Amino acid sequence: MPGSTIAAVERHTGLSKDVLRVWERRYGFPKPDRDAGGDRFYPDEQVERLQLIKRLLDQGHRPKNLIQASADELKALIAQRRKPGVRESESDERVLAELLDLLKRHDAGRFQQALQYDLAKQGLQHFVQDTLIALACRVGEAWESGALEIFEEHLFTEVAARILRQAIGALPAGIRRPRVVLTTAPEEQHELGLLMFEALLALEGAECISLGARMPLRDIGLAASAHRADVLALSFSGAYPCRQHLDVPRQLRELLPPEIAIWAGGAGALKLAKTEGVLVLETFDEGLRALADWKSRQL
Amino acid sequence: MPGSTIAAVERHTGLSKDVLRVWERRYGFPKPDRDAGGDRFYPDEQVERLQLIKRLLDQGHRPKNLIQASADELKALIAQRRKPGVRESESDERVLAELLDLLKRHDAGRFQQALQYDLAKQGLQHFVQDTLIALACRVGEAWESGALEIFEEHLFTEVAARILRQAIGALPAGIRRPRVVLTTAPEEQHELGLLMFEALLALEGAECISLGARMPLRDIGLAASAHRADVLALSFSGAYPCRQHLDVPRQLRELLPPEIAIWAGGAGALKLAKTEGVLVLETFDEGLRALADWKSRQL
DNA sequence: AACACCATTTGTCGTGGACAAATTGCCTAT
DNA sequence: ATAGGCAATTTGTCCACGACAAATGGTGTT
Secondary structure: OOOEOHHHHHHHHOOOHHHHHHHHHHHOOOOOEEOOOOOEEEOHHHHHHHHHHHHHHHOOOOHHHHHHOOOHHHHHHHHHHHOOOOOOOHHHHHHHHHHHHHHHOOOHHHHHHHHHHHHHHHHHHHHHHHHHHHHHHHHHHHHHOOOOOHHHHHHHHHHHHHHHHHHHHHOOOOOOOOEEEEEOOOOOOOHHHHHHHHHHHHHOOOEEEEOOOOOOHHHHHHHHHHOOOOEEEEEOOOOOOOHHHOOHHHHHHHHOOOOOEEEEEOHHHHHOOOOOOEEEEOOHHHHHHHHHHHHHHOO | OOOEOHHHHHHHHOOOHHHHHHHHHHHOOOOOEEOOOOOEEEOHHHHHHHHHHHHHHHOOOOHHHHHHOOOHHHHHHHHHHHOOOOOOOHHHHHHHHHHHHHHHOOOHHHHHHHHHHHHHHHHHHHHHHHHHHHHHHHHHHHHHOOOOOHHHHHHHHHHHHHHHHHHHHOOOOOOOOOEEEEEOOOOOOOHHHHHHHHHHHHHOOOEEEEOOOOOOHHHHHHHHHHOOOOEEEEEOOOOOOOHHHOOHHHHHHHHOOOOOEEEEEOHHHHHOOOOOOEEEEOOHHHHHHHHHHHHHHOO
């Protein structure tokens, strides 16, 4: 009963079947049992270890070293997570701690209320910039260290997304410029970053047309043209797939007419290959500046 | 330039590399070129054909027949799509046609306004039941027949989701029962069905805790317990993965304590293996009845 | 009709070899 | 020391072909 087929492990860990087999051949791990038909059958224990390894792998480690260590990974893991330890002001710190606590206690209702309160108190921009981004980082860290379950992270995403959408919806309509089409690359499914990006742009008077996440490249091009977009905004999360994304901006730049600007935002945008004609927005302030620039150039 | 590696074709069509290779071996199609290193290189034309085949495959056809036909597939395709031709009343029909038209003209703003108007006019329940479900079907059909681009479908999903969330958020809070945790199976990423399900439940006084889509089975169990749920509601879309889902209800039933009810909704729920202790809600009315039943049983 | 039984179809898995891209380590010139 | 070039290693992906079990379809019997 306890154990998984190779297909299940692939889904569960994100490591392809080929990789699982070649690791076994080369490094002797994982070393699954075999069922009656000779098919691999991975004990839960090995699957968990594989998940750990995969996470560290995505953080830039090499497989060979990872597979040989045992309890040392834990140290490596902890050492990794502590690196981006940017501390907030004390009051912010308290707010964040309280929010995380509510999340861990699964008090969905009060968690939502608390976020709502912060939004009302700080206004949309500061709410996103100071509370939500920091909270998203904490949640990500907590998840990586195992302190938060997946479903707790999902709940955070869902509630935060709900509040953001509501706030965006409440912004006044009217004639708005520039016209921005928002989406993410095909493999990128983090909607929250996209929403935060949209909130920022909408706040400053842009007309945002969000297409949701995971759009094939070809269709991004079609969409930008069909909507007569002035700007195509892409969100890249800091998580998972970095390699596949590296080239996305260049491909898009080739696909789109030069009069449509391309802006890349999100924590993952930093790692992108720098491309002529693609603006990487590292911080929210840069986003605001880009918007102001665009507007002044249109006069 | 025009063509794809086997990995790209897998992503683009949803057919695994194994399947692509075994089809080539057995049926002689696809028949990709080879690059300098001997690796397969699929011309765009074959990729498109594979996409067509995959769609029909998901509708229940067998590969062998599909691969041999040529222009006949078109007929099969059309014949298939016409089958579920449940016509609406004339006025509904007009509304749907107008909405589809707005979508095709990429008038995001007016499309959203039109949906909003319908919602206000019909109320949430009838809006979901009569307009949104029918519209989702039309959009799906149009996409399958190639009349709608992917980004147009995404826009529909995004706008509809936004309106639904807004409507759900506007419902009065308070002490609500039962407490329902909502999510979808790991491979199922259609959020819209989940939202419609949530709208229905929330409307009838349930406290909904939505965890978003794509939740690993183990975590669904953890979440239901952590949130002290009375009911676990799962949404299954009619699209893609049917095989992997067949067994989901049984596994969940084993994972959860018997006092937590499991309800499965959505077009895909019909195809699930029937399991003791798992309620399949085929229509919205059944959903209402299940809720009423649950409430009366609690007295 | 309902059911059991057999042939065919079909997706997935296994082994092991090969290779090219990415990364590392090392050496040299500025 | 730092930058740049080169060779060795690491690593993921691909290929071929065989095997098999689950799903499906058809056939005959009750």
